[in-house]
Amino acid sequence: MLEVLPPLSLDPRFQYNFNKYDCWVTTGKFLGQKYRGKTLATSALGKIPFFSGLYVEDMLGLGDPVIAHRPVATQDFDPGHMKFDPDYTLGRRPDLIADWIFPSGDLAFAITKTKYQNAGYRVAYLVSTRRIAPQEPIIKAEGMDDQALQAWISQGYNFAILTRQ
Numbered sequence: 305m306l307e308v309l310p311p312l313s314l315d316p317r318f319q320y321n322f323n324k325y326d327c328w329v330t331t332g333k334f335l336g337q338k339y340r341g342k343t344l345a346t347s348a349l350g351k352i353p354f355f356s357g358l359y360v361e362d363m364l365g366l367g368d369p370v371i372a373h374r375p376v377a378t379q380d381f382d383p384g385h386m387k388f389d390p391d392y393t394l395g396r397r398p399d400l401i402a403d404w405i406f407p408s409g410d411l412a413f414a415i416t417k418t419k420y421q422n423a424g425y426r427v428a429y430l431v432s433t434r435r436i437a438p439q440e441p442i443i444k445a446e447g448m449d450d451q452a453l454q455a456w457i458s459q460g461y462n463f464a465i466l467t468r469q
Contacts, residue, residue, distance in 0.1 A: 325437030327463065331402065332356040334429075334442055335465070342399035347413055348463075352402060363393050363403065363413055390415040394423040397468065401425060405464035407454045424469045427453065430461035 328348060332355025335344060345361040346352055353360040390413065393401075401411070401420065405427065409417035427445045430453075432438045443461060445453060 325435070325441065326351065327431055327433045327441065328352050329355050330441045331431050331463065331465070335400065335402070339400060344400045344402060345393050345396065345398035346402040347404070348402060358400075361393070361396055361398050390419055394419060394425075397423075399468055401464075401466040403464060403466075405430070405457060405462055407457050409450065409453065411464065411466075420466060425466040426469060427464050428467040429465040430456050431463040431465065432459075432461050433463050434460040 328351035331348075332352040335342075335352070335358060336356035339356075339358065342358055343361060344353070344356065344358045345363050347363045349360065349362055349364075349366060393415065401415070403415065404412035406412075409427070411417075411420065427448075429442050430445045431442050432440075438460075442465075443456060445456070445464070448456070
């Protein structure tokens with residue numbers, strides 16, 4: 305017992321506090337309240353699906369047998385993040401997509417701005433992924449021009465929620 309207790313009391317990973325800002329919990333709760341009953345495609349399985357209660361499509365093949373059985377899509381060694389198929393994901397036509405966004409407007413896992421716009425999606429919200437809670441953890445991005453979007457992304461609002469038009 306004495307061997308186990310010191311690491312639990314000293315290691316900051318075990319000092320979880322439900323009152324601290326967690327972008328995944330915040331995103332999940334937001335989506336669950338605003339989009340009840342919708343379908344969400346995301347690469348962030350875990351807290352977002354749990355707290356949203358939405359039906360979730362896995363973009364990385366961890367829970368999707370079609371993507372799981374495809375060949376590796378990238379040579380970057382990042383276990384659990386090496387298989388994806390943007391055309392398959394967009395072809396399933398989820399109501400929402402939640403994924404990392406870059407200043408270019410492209411999403412992670414090869415979902416380019418051109419691809420998602422051609423499939424009828426637009427960036428509706430940006431989520432702050434910083435560790436400290438911002439005043440506005442989720443901002444409405446609908447109607448922002450590219451320059452404003454890039455400015456928010458560079459300030460740490462680099463997780464996007466896309467809606468289908």
